[in-house]
Amino acid sequence: MLQSKLPNVGINIFSRISKLANEHQAINLxxxxxxxxxxxxxxxxxxxxxxxxxxxxLPMEGYLPLRNAIADKVNKAYGCxxxxxxxxxxxxxxxYAIYCAITAVIQTGDEVIVFEPAYDSYIPNIELNGGxxxxxKLEHPTYAINWEQVAAAVNTRTKLIIINTPHNPSGSILSAHDMQQLDKIIAGKDIYIISDEVYEHLIFDDxxxxxxxxYPRLASxxxxxxxxxKLFDCTGWKIGYCIAxxxxxxxxRKIHxxxxxxxNSAMQAGIAHFMQHNNTYTQINIELQKKRDLLRQLIKDNTPFKLLPGKGTYFELYSYAHFSQLTEIEMVHALIKNCGVAAIPVSAFYSHAPVDNKVIRLCFAKKEETLQEAAQRLKGCESILK
Ligand SMILES: Cc1ncc(COP(=O)(O)O)c(C=O)c1O
Incomplete structure (x- = not known):
């Protein structure tokens, strides 16, 4: 009989919620x-x-004009x-870039520090590689990193630390102080970093x-x-890059x-052309912030959910601990079935110890009318969500 390499992995929460949302014609936030x-x-x-x-x-490393355009962009933006x-x-x-990076670094038994809640690919990718x-845990409700805990967790087997800023699902971001702490912790040690920065331009409020x-030492x-x-509003294109x-x-590249x-050649060439002639995409945050602010206002005006403010990504977290005892899974099912709005339980982003802070994640990368309609559906929901 085939022995599963990922015995604990099933269909992920996003697919399950999207399926349920479709079945109930719910608005998918x-x-x-x-x-x-x-x-x-x-x-x-x-x-x-x-x-x-x-x-x-095209060449295995990527279409050179595209790599030139990326180098221009990041060197200007980050002084590298x-x-x-x-x-x-x-x-x-x-x-995929994250998978290749993990696979390139991790040998059987190597330890990898992962901050939870975490994007769901990290842990199966580490386990597939024998890590x-x-x-x-990030500190609830700020979802900040406790660096003393990190320092205490590091030992001679630690090979990799994965960070994610802006952070999915919480929308928290790492500060210069965080980067200095990370630098201090890995200084002189044989530890690598994966920095998941897919939401680099989805950052708000200046x-x-x-x-x-x-940070040259970290980048090395x-x-x-x-x-x-994420950058061009085409999540289904599945194209990105890794800088190392x-x-x-x-x-x-040996893995890749x-x-x-x-x-995909046409996409590489099309994106290169676009980046050579247009840099307005780096201001994607301006329009998105309007959507975020609209969702904030609508949720405040129409529902009892309490905002846990984030600073970036497509997402915001909302707490319901003050009005309902439902678990997060129960809450998202009730929201889909009773109100016609889909959300993601933050508990789904923890793999080991179960955590249920009574927090859901909503995506605001939606048309204004979608957000308005969702708010209408949530109006008066309190009584049926207890
Ligand atoms: C934190 C994080 N990293 C990576 C990705 C994946 O990016 P891509 O769709 O380019 O694989 C996502 C997508 O949701 C994400 O939230």
Whole structure:
């Protein structure tokens, strides 16, 4: 009989909630994807690329003009000196870049520090590689990192620390102080970093994204992972990239070479063209902040849910501990079935010890009318959610 390599993994929460939401015709504020159209110019450039013949394999590392455009962007934004040829690898999405980075670094028995709640791919990817997950809980309700706990968890088996800023699901961000703490903890040790920065431009209220790329010592040991899906409102395109020092990129490319080899050509060429002619995408946060503020106001005006304010991503967390004793899973089922609105339970982002703080995650990357309709459906929901 086949012995599962991931015996504890089933269909993930996003797929389950989306299925239930469809069955009940609920408005899906659960899964993180925009329900509005992406920039038509980018779609047109990708179309044109296909017509011009970008339909065959491109180099394994990625289309050089695209890597040039990325280097220009990050070097300007983060004051770094990323080289397109040696440091940037184009990947089929951010999740895949993270998988390759974990696979490049982790040997059987190596320990990996993961902060929970965590994006759901990290832990299965570590376990597939024979690594041992060392989960550290972010502090509720701020979802900040307790660095004393991190320092205490580090030992000679620690090989990797995975950070994520802006953070899914909480929307918290890491500060310069956090980066200094991380730097202190790994100084002189054989520890690598994966920095999941797929939400780098989804940051609000004039907060600054503290990319690991701003910190040369950290960057010298880091795989920094990005996603065009988040940047260009096309999450289904599954295209992203990883920035890492030459030696680490070489190891990551060994994995990439035999898993994907070459990412979708027309998309690489279309995105390169777009980035050469347009940099307004770096202001995606302005429109998104309006949506976030609208959702905040609508939830405040129409429901008893209490905001746990975030600073970035597509998501905000809402607490109901003050009015309902339902578990988070019970709450999201009740919301779908009784109110016609889908949310994600934050407990789904913890893999080891069960945590139920009575908090749900809502996605605000939606049209204004979607958010208005969701609020209408939630009006007066308190009595049926106890
Ligand atoms: C924290 C985090 N990392 C990575 C990803 C995945 O990015 P991609 O769709 O490019 O694989 C997501 C998507 O939801 C995410 O939330």
């Amino acid at each position: 659960g899964q993180g994807f925009p329900d509005y159209n992406m920039n038509p110019q980018l779609a047109q450039y990708v179309n044109e690329a296909m017509q011009k013949g970008f339909n065959q394999y 000196n990323v080289q397109p040829t040696t440091n940037i690898t184009i990947t089929p999405g951010g999740t 041992k997950v060392v989960p550290i 907060h600054v994204h503290e990319s690991v790329l701003r 040991r880091a795989f920094v992972c990005f996603s065009f899906g 020092p030459e030696i680490l990129s070489a190891e990551l 070479q035999y898993n994907c080899f070459s990412v």
